[in-house]
Amino acid sequence: MGPGHRVPDGGAMESRTEGAALRRSILDTIPFSIIATDARGRIVTVNPATTALLGYDRDELVGAPLSVVDGARRRLSAGGAPALTDDQGDDVEWVYRRRDGTTVPVQEAIVPLDAEDGEAPGFLVVAYDITHRARTRDHVEHLATHDSLTNLPNRAHLLRHLEGALERAEQTSLHLALVLLDLDHFKRINDSLGHHIGDELLVVVAERLLAWTRSDDLVARLGGDEFAVVLHDLPPYADLERRMEELMVDVLAPVVVHGYELAVTGSIGGIRYPADGEDPATLLKHADIAMYEAKAAGRNAIRWFDHGMLKDDDGRLALSAALRQALEQGELSLAYQPQLDLATGQVVGVEALARWTSPTLGPVPPDRFIPVAEDGGMITHLGNWVLRTACEALVRMQEELGHPLRLAVNVSPRQLRGRAWLEEIADAISSAGIAPAQLEVEITEGLLIEDHGDVVAMLESLRSLGVAIVVDDFGRGYSSLAYLTKFPIDKIKIDRSFISEITCADNDAAIVDAIIVMAHALGMTVVAEGVETAVQERYLRERGCDEVQGYRYSPGVPADDVVQVTRALSG
Incomplete structure (x- = not known):
């Protein structure tokens, strides 16, 4: 045996074996999902927490591409493999798809593995379930964008919705309409019969509006007794007059609340896009002016915006100064x-x-x-x-x-x-x-x-x-x-x-x-x-x-x- 020949260190080998066993023990007991992949994103091994989270057996995952568990599309590298190298760094929110097809939100981090003893490099994909956090966040977001009484979208949600709706209308060359409905003399009902009666009336009107609209339309409550409806994908010459007449009949029919039969009337103002404005704030303002005209006409009326109303609005300011x-x-x-x-x-x-x-x-x-x-x-x-x-x-x-x-x-x-x-x-x-x-x-x-x-x-x-x-x-x-x-x-x-x-x-x-x-x-x-x-x-x-x-x-x-x-x- 020559002087340059090294005898294997038995202690070192034993130490590596013990270290591997310890790592395996940690991976098997840690409550996080851990998936090891090769450099191309093919799954090499998974821990028990992964199978518990996703409902797969270990053998079903090993050898499969990482995309089998993805509930959203990852970026791909030039070779067609998941671009895991681009996802390294801070952990991010992601979505996994379980074996039964349902999805679960997770917080995910990707850790690169260095090649060791001739093994190919790869990645550790570490994740944990954040369903509770996501639900809490969604609930808070819902509270911020919806009315607590009727569960309808609120004004902030309406404005954001209109932004997307206008983009879609521009791309499709279809029109949309924004209609504001204000219940006449609602405060009298509230104060004479009680807020519980007024609240129930608002809920009934909200339900009727939802039944009157199509699934793609939006119904919102802007506050008090004022509602908004966005009618999407309208042909340029849609018969909106007939639609509004249907609204008056279907939505503003008498309502019986706790034995009180309430005669419901409303003042309605509407705009058509693109004729009556180019952005959500302008459309909402013009619809409000039209609704004001309906009130000024004696209430229980429908008015569509026309640009002459802007002169009338300015005229009211001039009249105020003259008075x-x-x-x-x-x-x-x-x-x-x-x-x-x-x-x-x-x-x-x-x-x-x-x-x-x-x-x-x-x-x-x-x-x-x-x-x-x-x-x-x-x-x-x-x-x-x-x-x-x-x-x-x-x-x-x-x-x-x-x-x-x-x-x-x-x-x-x-x-x-x-x-x-x-x-x-x-x-x-x-x-x-x-x-x-x-x-x-x-x-x-x-x-x-x-x-x-x-x-x-x-x-x-x-x-x-x-x-x-x-x-x-x-x-x-x-x-x-x-x-x-x-x-x-x-x-x-x-x-x-x-x-x-x-x-x-x-x-x-x-x-x-x-x-x-x-x-x-x-x-x-x-x-x-x-x-x-x-x-x-x-x-x-x-x-x-x-x-x-x-x-x-x-x-x-x-x-x-x-x-x-x-x-x-x-x-």
């Missing part, structure tokens, strides 16, 4: 419409009506400038001006007539929000020198349902001053006469829409009859507004209606003409 200037420069005036006692035919009062003739815009009707005053924060200024001007004019009318009149003024919900307005009323009465009982404050029935505590307190304070409370346009909202017993109400004005239905002597205006009978039972006076014909007057007199006003007697006239009109009507 502010009009208030400062005294461009507004008041007209007074007489109110007659049906039993005697005598004029017993007048209603003050704001009028505006602009030097640049011409006559602007109240239904245009009053909402602008509300939105622009000018309604308190306008309301105080109407109150003081009308009280002062009433004094002059009474002096010429020689007998007292009552004065009715309309009040905005915003005026009732602060105690300052109550002081304004007391000061206006005192300054003019009229009796508090001569002043009638007209409120809408919807106001009674919006905030019981504040409204009741304000109305009781008005009553304590001696001012009478009148509910205007009664019958148009959700309230009932039984509901009005909770409030200090003196008089009810039947909405003109019910009076207009009395067209002949044989008419049976059941709603008018019921209001008159029940109001009298509750000790309230009844006024019919919008009376235009002798038939209507006779019908109301026979039913015991107390007072009337309308074009049959006189339109609103300037204060200087009230005395002449009153004398003519009183005969």
Whole structure:
């Protein structure tokens, strides 16, 4: 045996054997999936945790390519093998596919193996199940992008969805539509019947919208009582008018919730892509403008966006600026419409009506400038001006007539929000020198349902001053006469829409009859507004209606003409 010949070190061999056994023991007991591959990604061995995770026997995996367990496609090298060398470094989230075809999310790291004792180099692919983490993350993501009540996507989800939808529409040359639906007077239901009733109504509407749409469409809740629908893959000339009519019938049908039958109506605004905008934010803004137009048209209506609405939107801003200037420069005036006692035919009062003739815009009707005053924060200024001007004019009318009149003024919900307005009323009465009982404050029935505590307190304070409370346009909202017993109400004005239905002597205006009978039972006076014909007057007199006003007697006239009109009507 030559001097250069080395005798094998038995201790070293034994040490390597013990090390291999230790590694095998660790691999067999560690709870992580460990897959050893050769340099081309072919599986050399797996540990028991791998077979437990994936449902394969060891023999089914050994010799197979790593792709057999992949639930997603890996990058391939130039030779067609998995590019495991590119995946080295930080661990990443990946997806494995089990033997039964189901997938499992894993956290995976790939470790290169150096060649040892003539063995070919390869990789260790180490992974562990992160199903719980993925579910938690998905749940958090769902909460961030979905409405908790209806489980519909929210506004943030809608905007992201629209981005992808617009890309798809551009590629396919198909169109899409975005429709916004806002339930009319929903807050009244919430506040009068309870939030649990309102919530259940929202859930029913959400379910109906899902049933009405196709599986590829999107239904979202934007907040409150506002919903959005994205209709995908529409041909350029799709009959969307018919679709919206179907929506009104299928989705906005009456709903029974806990024994309450709720009449559901909605204001709908829609846009078409690509005609009405190029990006999600613009499309949503234009759909919102169209929905506003539907509300302005009297609600329970459908409006499709057209670019002229942008001018209308700008026009509202211009109108707001002009109204502010009009208030400062005294461009507004008041007209007074007489109110007659049906039993005697005598004029017993007048209603003050704001009028505006602009030097640049011409006559602007109240239904245009009053909402602008509300939105622009000018309604308190306008309301105080109407109150003081009308009280002062009433004094002059009474002096010429020689007998007292009552004065009715309309009040905005915003005026009732602060105690300052109550002081304004007391000061206006005192300054003019009229009796508090001569002043009638007209409120809408919807106001009674919006905030019981504040409204009741304000109305009781008005009553304590001696001012009478009148509910205007009664019958148009959700309230009932039984509901009005909770409030200090003196008089009810039947909405003109019910009076207009009395067209002949044989008419049976059941709603008018019921209001008159029940109001009298509750000790309230009844006024019919919008009376235009002798038939209507006779019908109301026979039913015991107390007072009337309308074009049959006189339109609103300037204060200087009230005395002449009153004398003519009183005969």
